[in-house]
Amino acid sequence: MSDLAAAAAALGLPEALVQRSAEARAAETGSSPDAVLAAWAGGEVAAATTAPTEPPSVESAAEPASIPEDAKPTPSAMTVEAAAVAQPVVVAPVGPYKPPVLIGARDNPARIVTGAIALFLLVMMVGLVGPAISFDSTGARSSEIEFSGAAEHGQELYTSLGCAACHTQMVRPVIADVGLGAVSLNDSNQILGTRRFGPDLSNVGSRLDAAQIEAVIAGDGTDHAPHNLNDTDMADLVSYMTESRTAEG
Amino acid sequence: MTDTKTADNQTLPDQGADASRVTATHFMVGAGFLILGGELLLLQLLSLYFDELFPISYGRLEAMANICLFIGFAAISLIGGAYYVLPRLTGARLWSADLAWVGLFGMSAMTFVGVIAVGFGLGEGRAPFGTPWWFHIPMVFLLVLPLLIALGTIRNRTEDHSYVTLWFLLGGLTWLPLLYLAYFSGDMPYFSSVASEYISVFFSAGFLTMFVITVGTGLFYYTVVKELDIPLASRQLAVVGFWSLGFAGVWWGTAQVLFGPGPDWVSGVGAALGLAFPIGALANAANVSLTLDGSWDRTRDRPDLRAGVLGLYLAVGVALLAALAGFRTVASVTSLTGFWEAIEYTTIAGVGALLIASSAFSSLPRLLGRQLIKSRARMSNRLTLIGSVGVLVFLAASGALSGYSWVGGSNSAAYIDAGEGWAAGLDGVGDTLLLIAVIFGVITFVGQLTYGAAVIGTAATGKAVEQEVLVSKPANEAEEDE
Numbered sequence: 001m002s003d004l005a006a007a008a009a010a011l012g013l014p015e016a017l018v019q020r021s022a023e024a025r026a027a028e029t030g031s032s033p034d035a036v037l038a039a040w041a042g043g044e045v046a047a048a049t050t051a052p053t054e055p056p057s058v059e060s061a062a063e064p065a066s067i068p069e070d071a072k073p074t075p076s077a078m079t080v081e082a083a084a085v086a087q088p089v090v091v092a093p094v095g096p097y098k099p100p101v102l103i104g105a106r107d108n109p110a111r112i113v114t115g116a117i118a119l120f121l122l123v124m125m126v127g128l129v130g131p132a133i134s135f136d137s138t139g140a141r142s143s144e145i146e147f148s149g150a151a152e153h154g155q156e157l158y159t160s161l162g163c164a165a166c167h168t169q170m171v172r173p174v175i176a177d178v179g180l181g182a183v184s185l186n187d188s189n190q191i192l193g194t195r196r197f198g199p200d201l202s203n204v205g206s207r208l209d210a211a212q213i214e215a216v217i218a219g220d221g222t223d224h225a226p227h228n229l230n231d232t233d234m235a236d237l238v239s240y241m242t243e244s245r246t247a248e249g
Numbered sequence: 250m251t252d253t254k255t256a257d258n259q260t261l262p263d264q265g266a267d268a269s270r271v272t273a274t275h276f277m278v279g280a281g282f283l284i285l286g287g288e289l290l291l292l293q294l295l296s297l298y299f300d301e302l303f304p305i306s307y308g309r310l311e312a313m314a315n316i317c318l319f320i321g322f323a324a325i326s327l328i329g330g331a332y333y334v335l336p337r338l339t340g341a342r343l344w345s346a347d348l349a350w351v352g353l354f355g356m357s358a359m360t361f362v363g364v365i366a367v368g369f370g371l372g373e374g375r376a377p378f379g380t381p382w383w384f385h386i387p388m389v390f391l392l393v394l395p396l397l398i399a400l401g402t403i404r405n406r407t408e409d410h411s412y413v414t415l416w417f418l419l420g421g422l423t424w425l426p427l428l429y430l431a432y433f434s435g436d437m438p439y440f441s442s443v444a445s446e447y448i449s450v451f452f453s454a455g456f457l458t459m460f461v462i463t464v465g466t467g468l469f470y471y472t473v474v475k476e477l478d479i480p481l482a483s484r485q486l487a488v489v490g491f492w493s494l495g496f497a498g499v500w501w502g503t504a505q506v507l508f509g510p511g512p513d514w515v516s517g518v519g520a521a522l523g524l525a526f527p528i529g530a531l532a533n534a535a536n537v538s539l540t541l542d543g544s545w546d547r548t549r550d551r552p553d554l555r556a557g558v559l560g561l562y563l564a565v566g567v568a569l570l571a572a573l574a575g576f577r578t579v580a581s582v583t584s585l586t587g588f589w590e591a592i593e594y595t596t597i598a599g600v601g602a603l604l605i606a607s608s609a610f611s612s613l614p615r616l617l618g619r620q621l622i623k624s625r626a627r628m629s630n631r632l633t634l635i636g637s638v639g640v641l642v643f644l645a646a647s648g649a650l651s652g653y654s655w656v657g658g659s660n661s662a663a664y665i666d667a668g669e670g671w672a673a674g675l676d677g678v679g680d681t682l683l684l685i686a687v688i689f690g691v692i693t694f695v696g697q698l699t700y701g702a703a704v705i706g707t708a709a710t711g712k713a714v715e716q717e718v719l720v721s722k723p724a725n726e727a728e729e730d731e
Contacts, residue, residue: 017618017716020618020713020716021618021715021716023713024618024713024714024715024716025715027713028715102338102412102471102474102475103410103412103480103481103484104338104408104410104411104412104413104415105410105411105484106409106410106411107410107411109400109403109411109415109419112411112415112416112419112420113400113419113423116419116420116423116424116495117423117427119492119495119496120423120424120427120428120459120495123496123498123499123500124431126515126518127447127451127499127500127503127515127518127519128431128444128447128448128451143510156373158374159372159373159374159375159379160370160371160372160373160374160379161306161308161309161370161374162306162307162308162309162310162311162312162367162372162374162379163306163308163374164308164374164376165306165307165308165311165312165376166307166308168585170506170509170510170585172508172509173508174508174581175581175656176581176582176652176655176656177655183510184509184510185510186441186443186510186511186512187441187443188441188442188443188510189441189442190442191374191442192442192443192446192506192509192510193446193585194376194446194449194450194505194506194585194589195585195586195587195589195590196585196586196651196655197297197307197587225296225303225306225307227306
């Protein structure tokens with residue numbers, strides 16, 4: 001049996017992993033991989049890893065390695081099970097005591113999860129349920145538009161094409177939106193959108209006729225990106241646009 | 250309250266090799282999706298300027314990029330980071346590595362399914378993913394898995410003290426499925442258009458803040474003290490940062506629909522509570538700065554630490570801008586514009602990418618036994634920072650200018666007929682700013698490619714170094730201990 005195979009068997013690890021670990025160990029200690037493997041194969045794991053020249057592992061930074069023996073947490077306190085051995089356990093030279101860096105308070109993680117859920121529910125109650133509650137628009141008018149069947153299919157196309165990524169259907173009571181039509185109310189059934197890279201389309205039906213809208217969608221003579229739709233889809237989308245006009249639009 | 254050391258030990262029950270593999274694979278898969286999502290994001294930016302160039306519309310490109318970056322990159326990578334840290338903080342091996350594999354394969358598959366569905370027009374168009382309703386059902390279940398694994402690991406813990414990272418991980422992993430469930434509910438017919446829109450903006454903002462920044466920050470709290478062997482400056486500041494991010498998470502989203510048809514009080518509450526976002530970001534950045542006080546020179550050759558610090562500082566900048574835009578006077582110019590596109594872009598492609606890079610650069614060498622390719626890691630940090638800040642500045646400026654043009658156009662009645670603002674009157678200034686932002690977007694994309702090259706290159710060709718394997722105590726030693 002080769003040293004590699006023997007070391008792998010002794011350590012209970014795949015040979016490739018043992019070979020690579022041995023090469024890395026050899027590079028660090030200035031010895032040859034064969035020597036390292038021979039040491040591991042001979043059951044000298046502890047000797048190989050506790051050599052005084054061994055540089056402290058990065059892992060030892062927060063480890064008991066830098067803590068005097070009497071200050072170390074005992075292995076039994078960590079509920080260690082005696083099972084398979086992996087790769088050589090690095091034990092750094094004992095140095096002066098240094099407080100550990102990963103400091104934590106004794107607490108119950110269940111309380112963190114409970115707090116997180118409670119906070120989420122609170123935020124959702126205010127932020128989602130609040131806006132979802134519709135309120136009457138004092139009888140002045142409604143933003144809900146009666147769409148035809150074709151227009152409703154056109155609205156589905158409007159969403160699936162991602163039109164709302166560039167166009168709003170939301171007129172706000174601000175100076176910037178003066179001239180766009182009646183202000184949208186809470187009962188709006190249009191696709192609001194949150195970006196206005198292109199024009200607002202709340203009342204596009206009152207500004208453009210069907211032919212003009214179709215030309216824009218097809219990208220004919222405009223700087224709008226062309227959409228290649230079949231005749232039915234184009235007609236339905238145009239219907240949705242032409243029917244998009246609020247009461248005062 | 251007694252402070253003590255958290256385990257972070259190498260002697261754990263049973264073998265942990267499979268947990269290491271699944272953790273490292275999360276980072277590598279995430280890097281792959283970053284490249285794919287970054288490419289889509291770049292096409293999205295390009296299509297803003299060259300709007301007739303692409304056969305797929307801007308809206309679909311945006312949704313496809315979001316699926317890749319939010320789920321494929323950020324969620325998968327951060328979940329990988331959580332799987333790396335959890336055993337080291339709890340003294341217990343990762344509970345059910347098999348379930349972690351299922352989650353990874355499931356989320357990867359769903360990312361592809363979502364991108365293809367949206368690309369072929371099968372989606373329903375609701376921001377940010379635009380996916381069909383059936384996409385959400387498996388996603389909710391898949392996003393619950395990391396929380397289950399975390400709780401299962403913690404249940405077996407041998408360390409009953411919690412380092413602050415555990416707070417951030419538990420919070421982020423708890424909020425992730427809840428946020429997604431709320432987002433899913435927006436597809437339900439009983440929600441009005443207005444409510445559905447609010448749910449979408451809440452989800453986008455919540456995902457970025459309550460998950461990406463929260464978990465990313467928590468992982469960096471682990472990385473910084475672990476790598477430099479210095480204690481955290483303040484546990485209290487970290488806790489303030491944690492709860493502020495959780496509280497702020499969704500509120501800055503409402504500023505995007507300020508003056509919209511929702512109740513007025515939501516805008517007011519959103520503006521006030523949105524201030525918690527910069528408070529949380531500042532608390533975390535200050536905490537890390539205080540922690541590094543006297544040790545800054547030790548971060549010079551450490552791309553993992555540099556990435557985390559840059560990510561936290563960039564988060565402060567983004568948070569301040571987002572909170573500022575929550576005020577009505579500012580929102581009257583910035584809402585509905587590219588200003589918010591800039592905020593979201595930089596949060597995911599800048600802040601999120603840097604925080605994730607920090608965790609990946611720190612953990613991969615230990616998980617794989619391969620030395621990090623530092624030159625690529627450094628280059629990735631540099632390009633990601635320059636690119637994302639450039640996009641933030643110029644896209645936000647372009648957006649603010651658009652908003653200003655709407656106000657000006659309205660005052661002059663210049664745009665009533667066209668209904669599309671006053672951009673023509675600006676003699677292309679807004680377009681020029683947009684073009685500069687696109688150029689910075691190209692730089693970000695090169696940074697993303699470099700990140701992928703650093704992560705995958707480290708796994709494939711990195712020089713062999715000692716691999717960290719969480720192990721059981723040798724049988725003979727355990728017997729001696731007894």
